[in-house]
Amino acid sequence: MTTSTSRSRRQGRRRAMWRTIVGSAIAVGLIGATGCATPTASTDATLDYWVWESLQVPAYQKCATGFEAENPGIEVRLTQYGWGDYWQKLTASLVAGAGPDVFADHLTKYPEFVTRGVLLPLDSLEATRDFDGSGFQEGLADLWVGQDGLQYGMPKDFDTVALFYDEGTLEDAGMTPADLEDLQWNPEDGGTFEDVIARLSVDENGVRGDEEGFDPGNVDVYGLASGGAGGDGNGQTQWAWLAAATGWEYTNADVWGDEYYFDDPRFQATLAWLFGLVDKGFMPSYQSVGTSPDPVQQLGSGQAALSPNGSWTISAYGRLEGIDLGIAQVPAGPIGHPVSMYNGLGDSISAQTDYPEEAAKFVAYLGSDACQIMVGEEGVVFPARPAGTEAAVAAFESRGLDVSPFTDLVDDGYTVLFPVTTNGAEILSIMVPVLEAIYIGSEDVSRMTEVNARINSILQE
Numbered sequence: 001m002t003t004s005t006s007r008s009r010r011q012g013r014r015r016a017m018w019r020t021i022v023g024s025a026i027a028v029g030l031i032g033a034t035g036c037a038t039p040t041a042s043t044d045a046t047l048d049y050w051v052w053e054s055l056q057v058p059a060y061q062k063c064a065t066g067f068e069a070e071n072p073g074i075e076v077r078l079t080q081y082g083w084g085d086y087w088q089k090l091t092a093s094l095v096a097g098a099g100p101d102v103f104a105d106h107l108t109k110y111p112e113f114v115t116r117g118v119l120l121p122l123d124s125l126e127a128t129r130d131f132d133g134s135g136f137q138e139g140l141a142d143l144w145v146g147q148d149g150l151q152y153g154m155p156k157d158f159d160t161v162a163l164f165y166d167e168g169t170l171e172d173a174g175m176t177p178a179d180l181e182d183l184q185w186n187p188e189d190g191g192t193f194e195d196v197i198a199r200l201s202v203d204e205n206g207v208r209g210d211e212e213g214f215d216p217g218n219v220d221v222y223g224l225a226s227g228g229a230g231g232d233g234n235g236q237t238q239w240a241w242l243a244a245a246t247g248w249e250y251t252n253a254d255v256w257g258d259e260y261y262f263d264d265p266r267f268q269a270t271l272a273w274l275f276g277l278v279d280k281g282f283m284p285s286y287q288s289v290g291t292s293p294d295p296v297q298q299l300g301s302g303q304a305a306l307s308p309n310g311s312w313t314i315s316a317y318g319r320l321e322g323i324d325l326g327i328a329q330v331p332a333g334p335i336g337h338p339v340s341m342y343n344g345l346g347d348s349i350s351a352q353t354d355y356p357e358e359a360a361k362f363v364a365y366l367g368s369d370a371c372q373i374m375v376g377e378e379g380v381v382f383p384a385r386p387a388g389t390e391a392a393v394a395a396f397e398s399r400g401l402d403v404s405p406f407t408d409l410v411d412d413g414y415t416v417l418f419p420v421t422t423n424g425a426e427i428l429s430i431m432v433p434v435l436e437a438i439y440i441g442s443e444d445v446s447r448m449t450e451v452n453a454r455i456n457s458i459l460q461e
Helices: 004-027 054-070 083-095 110-115 167-172 191-200 240-246 265-280 295-300 311-318 356-366 369-377 386-398 404-411 424-440 447-459
Strands: 045-051 074-080 102-105 154-159 161-166 219-224 304-310 325-328 340-350 415-417
Touching (some): 074 356, 154 356, 161 295, 161 311, 191 219, 191 265, 265 447, 295 311, 311 325, 340 356, 356 369, 369 386
Parallel strands (some): 045 102
Antiparallel strands (some): 154 340
């Protein structure tokens, strides 16, 4: 049982961390961010709604217009910021008491928002009081239930991971898309997946990675693109789909676990295999891609042949010129089938809103079939409701893209939930430098055992 002393230490640490985050936001001049609007003469309420993904703005503008048509007197003002600016501006605005009424939220962020009391639970408002999570893709609603049992987010969309490739690159290697089906992987020798990566790697003399004389120090095309070390996103597109395919699990509970398993030999063997591809010349080094690698650009420029990435990037890959784009499922692991992290975003209501019931009505609309079908028809993400998912699949198909490698993982239940725990920012601050050092080659994977102990001591105090 947690003692009052340990609770006090934890609350003190959280307050200190929050002050640090706020101080950083103020230092870059963000405290003047636009906050909740006052109603104009023609409206009873104006709701500010913030999102971070620019490609989703047209879809959510349609949802805002549809909502306004059904709710005369309520206006929605949509604002978009890039990912980095978004969280700084949101944090600073909430601290200043001037945050948006409704905003797109992330699983790594909302636990701290709940702790600070800046979110309204959907259960407390009339329009969302009867929330039914069964209307969404399985498991997504559970991710937004706080430790107090209350619902803090309306499921918005979901994502899984697959492999993007250029069919022309496969042809140059004497391969076809069929060669990417039913691939097998293991952390000992990489299985048939590593065989394919080797074949697709080409040095500056035109020698392939599975041919004698391949020069790993002078590579023209890498078999596998780099998404970085993965410390800032729980390895979602870098190593989560590999490690989970060994049977490894992040924590001791699907949601709100208090013990991580980064000391598991299966996890550490996965990191050793993945980052070991650098020395083999099969994946770009940390030094060559830097702290913000772009797997989309690596495929588009011909630097890499296979590019693991999330379903939210489908449109970005689809816009690449000179690419005959294909999508393949990630390889099956030792457990006998492929696995992907299953992440779901949500829409949350600020506790600072002047219009809580109006905000709840809008959030309920955002989670409705009406809105989610509109979002799906834009072909950018997979909305959380099945009808919206089906609309997205049809939209992608109309562009000649078969996105079943993403959706089959959900249909087959081959997913692991994004880890939701307390102290998210603190955990990432510990993870990032160590994972980057392992990728660079200056630390051994065994260092993750020490990292795991530090993280668990924080969670269990």
